[in-house]
Amino acid sequence: MMVRGAVDSEDPDRLYTLTGGRSRADVRDLDLVTLIVSEADPTPGMQSEHVKILRTCRFPTAVVELASELALPVSVVKILVSDLLDAGQVSARHPSSPRASAELPDPAFLKKVLVGLHNL
Amino acid sequence: MWVTLQASAADRLPVAVAGGVTAALLCAAAFFAVLRDQQVRAARAEVAGLQAELDHLADDTLPAAARRLREGASADTVFTEIPLPDNETHERILRTLTKEISVGHRQRAAAMAACANAAGRVQALATSMLADLREMENRHSEEVLGDLLKLDHSTAQAGRLADSIAVLTGARSGRRWTKPIVMESILRGAMGRIRAYQRVRIHSASTSAIVGYAAEDVMHALAELMDNATKFSAPSEEVHVYVEELHTGVVVTIEDGGLGMKPQALERAKTAVSTTEKLDLTKLSGTRLGLAVVGCIARKHDLHVFFRPSSRGGTGVVLRIPNQLVTQPRTEFPNPPTASQPAVTATGSVRTASAGATRTPSGETMTVVLDGEQPQQPLRSLPKRRRGQTLANSPQPSPSPRPQHPPRPRTDAGAKFGAFRQSTSRGQKPDSPSANQDS
Numbered sequence: 001m002m003v004r005g006a007v008d009s010e011d012p013d014r015l016y017t018l019t020g021g022r023s024r025a026d027v028r029d030l031d032l033v034t035l036i037v038s039e040a041d042p043t044p045g046m047q048s049e050h051v052k053i054l055r056t057c058r059f060p061t062a063v064v065e066l067a068s069e070l071a072l073p074v075s076v077v078k079i080l081v082s083d084l085l086d087a088g089q090v091s092a093r094h095p096s097s098p099r100a101s102a103e104l105p106d107p108a109f110l111k112k113v114l115v116g117l118h119n120l
Numbered sequence: 121m122w123v124t125l126q127a128s129a130a131d132r133l134p135v136a137v138a139g140g141v142t143a144a145l146l147c148a149a150a151f152f153a154v155l156r157d158q159q160v161r162a163a164r165a166e167v168a169g170l171q172a173e174l175d176h177l178a179d180d181t182l183p184a185a186a187r188r189l190r191e192g193a194s195a196d197t198v199f200t201e202i203p204l205p206d207n208e209t210h211e212r213i214l215r216t217l218t219k220e221i222s223v224g225h226r227q228r229a230a231a232m233a234a235c236a237n238a239a240g241r242v243q244a245l246a247t248s249m250l251a252d253l254r255e256m257e258n259r260h261s262e263e264v265l266g267d268l269l270k271l272d273h274s275t276a277q278a279g280r281l282a283d284s285i286a287v288l289t290g291a292r293s294g295r296r297w298t299k300p301i302v303m304e305s306i307l308r309g310a311m312g313r314i315r316a317y318q319r320v321r322i323h324s325a326s327t328s329a330i331v332g333y334a335a336e337d338v339m340h341a342l343a344e345l346m347d348n349a350t351k352f353s354a355p356s357e358e359v360h361v362y363v364e365e366l367h368t369g370v371v372v373t374i375e376d377g378g379l380g381m382k383p384q385a386l387e388r389a390k391t392a393v394s395t396t397e398k399l400d401l402t403k404l405s406g407t408r409l410g411l412a413v414v415g416c417i418a419r420k421h422d423l424h425v426f427f428r429p430s431s432r433g434g435t436g437v438v439l440r441i442p443n444q445l446v447t448q449p450r451t452e453f454p455n456p457p458t459a460s461q462p463a464v465t466a467t468g469s470v471r472t473a474s475a476g477a478t479r480t481p482s483g484e485t486m487t488v489v490l491d492g493e494q495p496q497q498p499l500r501s502l503p504k505r506r507r508g509q510t511l512a513n514s515p516q517p518s519p520s521p522r523p524q525h526p527p528r529p530r531t532d533a534g535a536k537f538g539a540f541r542q543s544t545s546r547g548q549k550p551d552s553p554s555a556n557q558d559s
Contacts, residue, residue, distance in 0.1 A: 012301055012309030012339060014250070014276055015257055016269040021318045023266030045325040048304050075262040 015076055018049060025078040026086075032074060035060040035093040036081055049080050050089075057090055170207065177210050185218050195222040236291035239282045246279030247295055273312070280313040283340050284413045288404070295336055300329035302449045303363055303370065310342035316350040324363035328370055329449040330441065334421050338441060341417040344410040345374050345425075345437050353378030353434055360432070370441045378434035386427055393418055393425040421445060 016023075037060045042051040049070060056069050067077040084090040181202055188198045195218045205211050253272045257265060286292065301309070303326040311317045330338050349359040357377040364371045381389065391397060392411035395418050404412055418425055422442050430436035 010251065010254075011305055012297070012312075012335070013305045014269075014272055014309075014312040015254070016273055017308040017312040017317060019269075021269070023269050024262050045323065048302075073258050073265065075265050076257075 015073070018047070018072070019076055019079045022079050024075060025082040029094065030063055030078050030081060030092060032064040033062050035062055036066065036090050037061075037093060038084075038090050040089040047080075050084060053077075053080060053084060054089060060093060173205055173207055173210060177205055177214065181205060181214060182217060185214065186221055189218065189221050189225055192225075195219050198222075232289045235285060236289035239285040239289060240291055242282035243279060243286060243295075246275055246282060249275045250279065273317075276313045277315060280340065280343055283336075284344070284409050287337075287340070287413050287416045288399070288401075288409065297332035297335045299332055300447045300449050301332065301335040301339075302327070302329045306330050306335060306339050307342065307361060307363070307372075309339045310346055313339075313343040314347040314350060316355070317346075319350055319355075319357070320346055320359045320361060322361045322363075324361070326363040326365055326370065327449070328365055328446050330370075331445050331447050334445045337417045337421055338423070338445065341414045341423060341425075342372060342374075342439065344414050345439060348410050349374050349376035349378070349435070349437065352376065357434075367443075368440065369443045370446050372439045372441070373436055374439070375430040375432050375436045376434040377430070377432040380429060380433065381427065381435050389427055395419050395422065395424065 036053070036057045038054040038057040040054065042054045046054075049072070052070055053066060056066060061069075063077055063081065064074060066081070067074040070077060072080075081090065081092075085092060184202050185198050188201060189195070193201070198218055199215070205214060250272065253268055253275060257268050257272070260268065303324055304322075306329075307322050307324060311320045311322070314320070346359060346361070353359065353376040359374060359376045362373045362375070364373070389411055392403075393415045395415075398419075399412060399416055414425060417423065422444075424438075424440040424442075426438040426440075428436050428438065
């Protein structure tokens with residue numbers, strides 16, 4: 001049998017009303033560990049999930065943490081975050097990729113290390 | 121006589137005889153005429169009596185019988201209650217009609233009950249399907265999410281249809297919420313049940329909530345009104361929903377950019393949602409159930425629905441939710457209880473940091489600690505059964521009410537305070553039973 005949450009924790013709104021019918025975010029390199037930081041304060045009349053994201057992301061928060069905080073599927077959170085990114089109210093930080101590519105050692109140097117290791 | 125005297129002797133006898141016969145005939149004729157006259161009079165009186173009885177039957181007896189039948193009395197009860205007509209034929213008429221009407225009423229009631237029952241089952245199915253779908257949406261990846269959302273949407277619409285039938289047949293509506301539902305969720309819940317939900321734009325800064333027992337009905341009424349707005353406006357037009365909090369309650373305005381309503385249609389719509397007129401099932405048509413449903417719900421919860429021309433060109437529908445249905449949402453806890461966080465523990469006072477709360481291994485128990493020195497007893501929670509599920513299938517509370525391990529102190533004061541608030545919000549008074557287990 002499928003395990004369900006407590007009856008009390010259910011809410012009447014369905015996921016497709018949260019996302020306006022979208023089921024995947026626009027092409028954007030958001031992944032589970034992308035850090036989201038809010039750039040603005042929530043304004044009245046905002047969707048409550050957006051408000052929660054902005055409040056949570058006052059400190060950089062990963063997408064997967066947001067998903068657990070909001071109790072929503074990650075793909076839905078990605079859609080909500082991409083809305084806020086479009087509006088410029090949050091920014092996404094990709095901690096690894098740019099720095100990693102800049103600091104990657106020279107292939108020739110790696111080859112030298114490999115040879116050195118073989119010679120051991 | 122004088123003719124007899126004047127006639128000759130020879131003719132006297134026949135003339136006398138003829139005269140006598142004539143006189144006798146005349147007398148007889150007169151006698152019969154009088155008799156006939158009396159008979160006619162008697163017959164007239166009888167007819168008049170019958171007419172009066174017939175009038176009584178038509179004007180008093182039959183309506184009284186029909187009324188009693190409508191009130192739910194059986195045909196036999198009606199016969200004993202109302203004065204039966206003296207005339208045997210009238211009585212036969214009365215008996216036949218009463219029996220027929222009674223059979224008709226019984227058939228109607230049986231059909232309504234069958235419909236209500238079937239609608240209830242579909243509601244239960246839809247509710248459990250929606251819960252399952254939600255669970256799947258959480259578990260499955262992005263690839264299937266789109267399909268799941270589509271199924272979710274169709275199921276929500278099917279559930280609304282079942283709700284409509286339930287409301288019209290006088291059964292209870294879909295489900296009861298055990299907590300107040302915030303306005304945003306109410307509007308989105310309503311939106312999610314209509315086909316063209318993507319055309320609905322919600323403008324709400326309201327922080328009010330609708331009490332749990334009425335939330336489902338309010339959502340349903342709003343869904344029907346939104347559905348009408350989207351159906352009767354061009355597919356390119358958006359439907360705007362505004363929420364306003366007044367001292368008389370919360371007012372929701374739904375405006376479309378359609379063609380508006382003709383005076384006749386407006387009159388019909390006003391009658392359908394009027395809180396004073398009862399639902400007339402004969403005026404239902406197969407395709408236009410929406411406003412009748414809204415009317416039923418409005419009568420039940422004293423909602424007020426008004427129609428007016430919209431500044432956007434179409435119709436504006438104003439729904440006023442009275443103050444007694446409006447409340448404030450429950451405050452959110454830092455860590456809301458979820459299935460993955462089964463043990464709810466609480467401390468009665470923050471002072472007792474050394475005693476601390478216990479996280480019981482049984483998982484489903486709730487512990488209230490009054491004081492550091494006082495022993496604790498876990499309270500077993502009752503099994504919860506949701507609609508559409510048998511009790512056997514529902515999550516059982518843990519069979520082991522007592523924790524086997526000694527309580528582990530927790531040092532996180534914030535978590536403790538949160539747990540305290542959780543426990544008090546669940547109806548646990550700080551002075552509720554304590555027990556005999558060592559802390």
